[in-house]
């Protein structure tokens with residue numbers, strides 16, 4: 001949604017403008033054609049044709065969403081060029097609709113863009129049976145007990161991170177990037193990343209940037225217009241065709257190249273166990289499969305593997321970047337966590353997964369980072385598969401439905417003093433309700449994050465290892481002010497961090513970070 005609407009409008013040519021007018025007339029027709037039945041939920045009054053397009057905030061959005069929630073209640077109804085956008089503002093409504101009626105609320109919006117870019121194989125964009133099959137394939141290797149298989153890689157990567165931070169403490173961003181991309185590429189393709197400039201990481205990042213265009217304003221036009229997607233003239237005039245072709249090329253490269261590389265490694269005997277190699281072994285062991293069935297299963301595996309990088313890295317990177325900044329700003333929290341680690345490890349070794357249960361304060365820090373830096377403050381948008389009626393109001397088929405996770409994570413009834421970073425809120429019996437509510441950081445119903453267990457393990461081993469080895473503090477600014485953690489506006493809330501000094505806690509911890517026993 002991070003779209004600059006005014007830039008978009010000013011960039012339109014006359015022909016584009018004509019198309020916009022025609023599209024808008026179509027939307028008006030659709031709106032007027034709706035008669036009778038339950039009312040729509042309340043929301044700010046829309047403008048003719050464009051709906052609430054200009055009221056949907058592009059920056060400093062939270063006070064505005066909050067004021068709408070206060071005025072209109074738990075469900076806010078907006079429209080963007082005729083597409084209904086429904087914002088759910090209470091935990092009760094979010095659970096009742098997105099979890100309990102998951103069969104209706106688990107589509108993804110922006111279907112036309114997906115068709116246009118031939119992206120009907122991308123798990124995160126598709127709906128229905130095809131999404132279910134791919135999700136099951138991913139879960140088989142990344143969720144539940146299977147997620148434990150990744151732990152030895154995750155521990156190795158946390159060791160590499162602390163050794164790199166010791167050598168290059170000023171390259172925090174690159175160190176985090178190498179760490180998060182290596183963790184997921186090892187788990188998926190058995191591929192270790194040895195620098196932030198790695199060529200595969202570069203390609204993956206390119207596809208990721210392209211994917212952001214799928215949320216742009218033209219995407220909405222294409223979605224709502226009367227078969228606009230079939231208008232080659234419009235597409236070529238707007239320059240949109242070029243962008244679409246580029247998205248297709250980059251996505252295809254990311255789908256095919258790393259997969260073939262792993263297959264090659266299996267053939268020459270150098271593959272390490274990972275999602276792709278293990279799943280290919282499973283396919284090969286099914287003797288009854290015909291060559292066509294083998295091909296189909298391999299294609300499916302290729303689809304699933306290719307989304308893991310994008311799904312895993314941005315969310316984990318944002319969380320880790322916020323973690324470093326928050327630790328540097330909260331030395332008492334850091335010190336208390338270090339004391340816990342010292343007690344468990346007797347200052348003789350780095351933490352391992354066996355220590356997880358015995359480090360509840362580290363877990364509380366992770367939960368508080370996830371809450372404080374709500375990575376997807378409006379969740380990832382879901383779409384409705386059919387009309388639904390809830391408490392007397394209509395949620396139309398094809399609506400984009402967003403859970404206002406931000407407002408729930410800042411509800412003082414659940415999280416007292418919500419703007420303060422305070423891991424204690426998650427501890428003990430009193431922390432039971434906050435811990436339970438925090439589950440929504442991982443999404444809803446049939447779309448909830450299939451990488452959750454993988455991510456939780458990665459965050460535990462990484463964060464505990466970093467806290468064990470280092471002290472973190474904000475570097476002094478030229479004016480002597482203490483920096484604050486700010487965030488970019490948008491669907492993904494990326495932290496704007498500041499220079500952080502990262503120093504080993506002692507010579508002993510420096511030796512452990514360096515890997516010298």
Ligand code: HEM
Nearest residue numbers: 124311312315316319380442443444447448449451454455
């Ligand atoms: C801090 C780390 C992470 C957070 C906070 C996070 C959160 C989320 C959220 C909120 C969603 C959307 C759920 C919904 O639509 O209701 C999601 C989807 C997804 N996540 Fe994660 N995630 C993280 C890490 C990972 C990792 C490490 C992986 C892979 C191992 C992963 C794989 C996926 C996939 C494949 C989807 C798409 C599911 C679908 O569309 O059906 N995530 N995640």
